[in-house]
Every structure is written in C-alpha cells, then in structure tokens.
Amino acid sequence: xxxxxxxxxxxxxxxxxxxxxxxxxxxxxxxxxxxxxxxxxxxxxxxxxxxxxxxxxxxxxxxxxxxxxxxxxxxxxxxxxxxxxxxxxxxxxxxxxxxxxxxxxxxxxxxxxxxxxxxxxxxxxxxxxxxxxxxxxxxxxxxxxxxxxxxxxxxxxxxxxxxxxxxxxxxxxxxxxxxxxxxxxxxxxxxxxxxxxxx
Numbered sequence: 001x002x003x004x005x006x007x008x009x010x011x012x013x014x015x016x017x018x019x020x021x022x023x024x025x026x027x028x029x030x031x032x033x034x035x036x037x038x039x040x041x042x043x044x045x046x047x048x049x050x051x052x053x054x055x056x057x058x059x060x061x062x063x064x065x066x067x068x069x070x071x072x073x074x075x076x077x078x079x080x081x082x083x084x085x086x087x088x089x090x091x092x093x094x095x096x097x098x099x100x101x102x103x104x105x106x107x108x109x110x111x112x113x114x115x116x117x118x119x120x121x122x123x124x125x126x127x128x129x130x131x132x133x134x135x136x137x138x139x140x141x142x143x144x145x146x147x148x149x150x151x152x153x154x155x156x157x158x159x160x161x162x163x164x165x166x167x168x169x170x171x172x173x174x175x176x177x178x179x180x181x182x183x184x185x186x187x188x189x190x191x192x193x194x195x196x197x198x199x
Contacts, residue, residue, distance in 0.1 A: 005034040012088065012109050017103045023092040023120040029055050030109075032082025034116045037194040038187060040064075041134070042126040043160065044087030046102040055083045063161035064126070069184045070191070080194035082117055084110065086129045097164065100130055122153070122190040127160040142172065148179060156186055 013028045029045045040056075048058045056064055056075070065075050075081060087101025088109065094100075114120075125131045128141045135144065135151060144157040151157055159165055159175065169175060 003033045003035075005032065005113070006092070007125035008112060008116060010112070015088065015109070017104050017108065018089065021092075021102065022089050024050055024090050026089050027053060028088035029053060030084050030088055030113070031055060031076075031078050032084065032113075032117065033078045035079045035119055035195050036082035036117060037119050037121045038081045038190045039117060039123045040081065040083045040121045040126065041123060041130045042083075043129050044085050044098065045090045046098060047090060051086075060160065060162045063163075067158070067161060068182060068187050070187065074191070077194075079196065080191055082120070084113055086133060106133055119193075121193055122186055123155050124187075125151075125155055125157045126162045127158075131157045135138050140170075145172075145175060145179060148182070152186075156183060158183070 009030055019026050020048050026045070027050055029049055045055065046058055049055055064127050065072065085101065087105045089102060091099040091102055125134055129196055131141060131144055134155060135157065139147070141159060144151070145159055148156055159168055
C-alpha cells in the first residue's frame with residue numbers, strides 16, 4: 001500500500017508559488033513518510049542543499065547529526081525521520097547570510113503535511129524562525145533553548161548548527177554540557193517508537 005504522504009510531497013515539490021522571487025528558482029526540499037516519529041523543522045535550504053536536493057547535506061547537517069548522535073543512514077531514513085523546513089526553497093542571499101524563509105511556505109504546506117505525520121512524537125525546532133512560528137512566545141532563542149523542558153513533550157527548540165553560530169555555542173557551554181545529552185535521550189526515545197527499530 002502506497003504511503004498517502006508520498007503524493008502530497010510530490011505536489012509540494014512541484015510548488016511554484018514563489019518562483020518569481022527565488023534567485024536560483026524553485027526546488028522545494030522536503031522528505032518523510034507517514035510512519036516518521038521525529039520531525040525536523042529548520043530554516044530553509046542553503047545553496048549546497050539547493051544543488052543536491054538533500055536536506056542538511058552540508059556542515060550544518062554534520063553538526064546536527066553529531067548533536068543527535070545518529071548516523072547519516074539513520075538521519076536519512078524517511079520511515080523514521082521527516083524533514084520539513086520553514087522555507088522549502090533557497091531564499092537568496094542577504095546582508096550577513098541567507099534571507100529569511102519565504103513566508104508563504106509554512107502556512108501553505110505545513111498543515112497538510114502535518115496532518116499525515118500522526119506518528120510524530122518529537123519536533124525539533126531549529127532556529128528562531130521555526131520557534132517563533134510554532135511556539136508563539138516572546139522569548140529569545142537562547143531563553144527557549146535554556147528552558148527547553150517547558151516546550152515538551154512535543155517540541156524541542158535548538159540553535160542553528162551553522163558554523164556561523166560558533167560564537168553562540170562558545171559563549172553558552174551549558175548547551176553542549178546539559179542540553180545536548182537531554183536532546184539525545186529524547187531523540188533516541190522517539191526513534192525507538194519508529195517501525196523497524198525494535199522498540
């Protein structure tokens with residue numbers, strides 16, 4: 001039996017809503033199956049991910065997998081992990097980094113995709129854009145990450161693992177000392193509930 005999420009993701013990948021505003025053209029990056037128990041919501045693809053079509057296929061992704069203590073094979077197992085950024089296409093370059101995610105993506109595509117992801121037990125909200133959209137509070141990113149238990153059990157706010165965030169990480173040693181071990185526990189628990197995990 002075909003996973004009902006597959007035709008919807010094909011529709012998402014054919015999206016051209018923001019075509020005239022995207023410097024490299026549309027290439028929506030999204031993946032997952034309805035059995036996924038972990039959902040990762042980040043910001044938007046960078047140029048490398050736009051070129052490959054593979055989410056988190058860059059230095060940020062390598063650091064993220066290190067934080068989660070999972071292998072590339074585990075990370076890209078669509079039956080266990082779904083990946084849906086706030087903006088599905090590369091938004092272009094701004095002053096000091098990439099532009100914010102295109103604002104039409106999340107309101108248009110997140111609700112129908114989430115309706116198929118009923119098995120998700122944990123949602124990683126990576127970066128301020130995802131956190132403000134889903135948590136709807138007035139905290140700073142640092143405050144949310146430090147107070148991560150209050151957003152559970154569904155959400156876990158994280159900083160972006162970009163190399164550009166090296167200073168943030170250096171100034172907040174508590175993140176790797178205290179938050180990352182808790183994150184790994186939560187991720188392991190969520191993945192253990194996925195099909196084929198033996199959990």
